[in-house]
Amino acid sequence: MRLTVIGGGAWGTALASVYARKGFATTLYARDEATAESVNEAHENPRYLPGIALPDALRASTVLSISVESADLILLVVPAQTLRAVACDIRPFLEPGVPLVLCAKGIERETGLFASHVVAQELPEAPLAVLSGPSFAQDVAAGLPTAVTLAAEEGDLAEELSRTLSADTFRIYASTDMLGVEAGGALKNVLALAAGAVSGRGLGASALAALVTRGLSELRRLGEALGARPETLTGLSGLGDLVLTCSSAQSRNFAYGQALGRGEDVSGLKLAEGVHSAAIAARLAREKDIEAPIVQTVAAILEGRLSVDEAIGRLMARPLKREED
Ligand SMILES: NC(=O)C1=CN([C@@H]2O[C@H](COP(=O)(O)OP(=O)(O)OC[C@H]3O[C@@H](n4cnc5c(N)ncnc54)[C@H](OP(=O)(O)O)[C@@H]3O)[C@@H](O)[C@H]2O)C=CC1
Numbered sequence: 643m644r645l646t647v648i649g650g651g652a653w654g655t656a657l658a659s660v661y662a663r664k665g666f667a668t669t670l671y672a673r674d675e676a677t678a679e680s681v682n683e684a685h686e687n688p689r690y691l692p693g694i695a696l697p698d699a700l701r702a703s704t705v706l707s708i709s710v711e712s713a714d715l716i717l718l719v720v721p722a723q724t725l726r727a728v729a730c731d732i733r734p735f736l737e738p739g740v741p742l743v744l745c746a747k748g749i750e751r752e753t754g755l756f757a758s759h760v761v762a763q764e765l766p767e768a769p770l771a772v773l774s775g776p777s778f779a780q781d782v783a784a785g786l787p788t789a790v791t792l793a794a795e796e797g798d799l800a801e802e803l804s805r806t807l808s809a810d811t812f813r814i815y816a817s818t819d820m821l822g823v824e825a826g827g828a829l830k831n832v833l834a835l836a837a838g839a840v841s842g843r844g845l846g847a848s849a850l851a852a853l854v855t856r857g858l859s860e861l862r863r864l865g866e867a868l869g870a871r872p873e874t875l876t877g878l879s880g881l882g883d884l885v886l887t888c889s890s891a892q893s894r895n896f897a898y899g900q901a902l903g904r905g906e907d908v909s910g911l912k913l914a915e916g917v918h919s920a921a922i923a924a925r926l927a928r929e930k931d932i933e934a935p936i937v938q939t940v941a942a943i944l945e946g947r948l949s950v951d952e953a954i955g956r957l958m959a960r961p962l963k964r965e966e967d
Pocket residue numbers: 648649650651652653654672673674690719720721722724727728745746747748777778779780913915
């Protein structure tokens with residue numbers, strides 16, 4: 643198996659290290675020369691995965707054409723807002739029939755599309771799958787036990803890729819609900835911003851539990867309205883990832899929310915996909931006539947229309963209702 647990972651950030655490097663350890667001929671494509679050199683010479687990626695020793699067998703390259711042409715299987719591991727451009731970049735070099743596994747968790751701002759739809763528009767012939775679930779890059783790269791979901795429209799492809807990409811400490815469950823897996827991954831990031839803000843503002847563990855639970859209600863309502871299956875939204879890629887990212891400052895989205903809650907400067911913080919997905923998630927909810935007060939509140943805070951304290955006041959003052967509604 644010759645596997646190429648496109649994207650030399652935290653998640654791309656972690657996944658590439660899993661497959662180099664598994665014995666696949668793995669290439670990590672990083673556009674940044676210093677990153678590629680560091681992976682090849684020092685077997686580390688200090689910019690994105692400090693303190694993690696990468697396998698000697700992992701090779702990094704800055705040459706996109708060779709990285710793509712030589713692959714039997716490609717993982718696209720770049721931020722959601724750059725995915726369309728990267729899909730266009732790889733188009734000239736992609737061999738027919740080579741599957742693409744999409745690992746971003748976000749919604750394209752301009753179109754409101756999830757990753758699989760974005761890439762299908764640019765590479766309509768490529769077999770596509772999505773990989774998502776509770777998995778911090780540092781944990782996966784350190785070989786800690788992790789379980790995630792891989793979805794493809796065709797059940798056979800989902801199962802084949804899940805078998806291929808599972809490893810001793812990286813267990814993959816197969817699914818045919820691509821949209822459900824993508825919706826959970828994108829929406830939990832927006833909710834993790836809110837959870838971080840609750841933590842950063844010092845509102846206590848009870849408030850955090852309430853926020854996460856009501857956040858799950860929104861994720862289910864909106865996810866189902868977008869076409870996701872309910873069981874996917876309460877599986878690893880939905881509830882599982884919501885629990886992970888709403889409970890640890892290891893999550894960049896949670897950490898970003900904490901900074902908002904503390905009134906700190908957020909410029910210069912690491913990638914927080916929820917920041918880019920919040921407004922479009924709020925718009926999708928309005929278009930589908932779905933009640934999503936937490937998502938709407940996060941969008942309003944990010945746009946500077948609401949302070950964290952005003953947001954809390956508004957959420958608590960909403961009309962009382964039945965829990966199941
Ligand atoms: N980190 C994690 O624990 C997990 C992340 N994810 C998801 O994976 C996606 C990527 O996250 P992550 O790796 O953590 O992000 P990082 O910010 O750590 O890295 C992003 C990487 O993408 C590269 N990149 C950006 N634009 C391009 C481009 N146009 N062409 C080539 N490379 C590009 C960056 O290159 P450069 O350094 O040159 O800017 C960088 O190497 C996100 O959607 C995230 O939600 C999913 C599961 C776990």
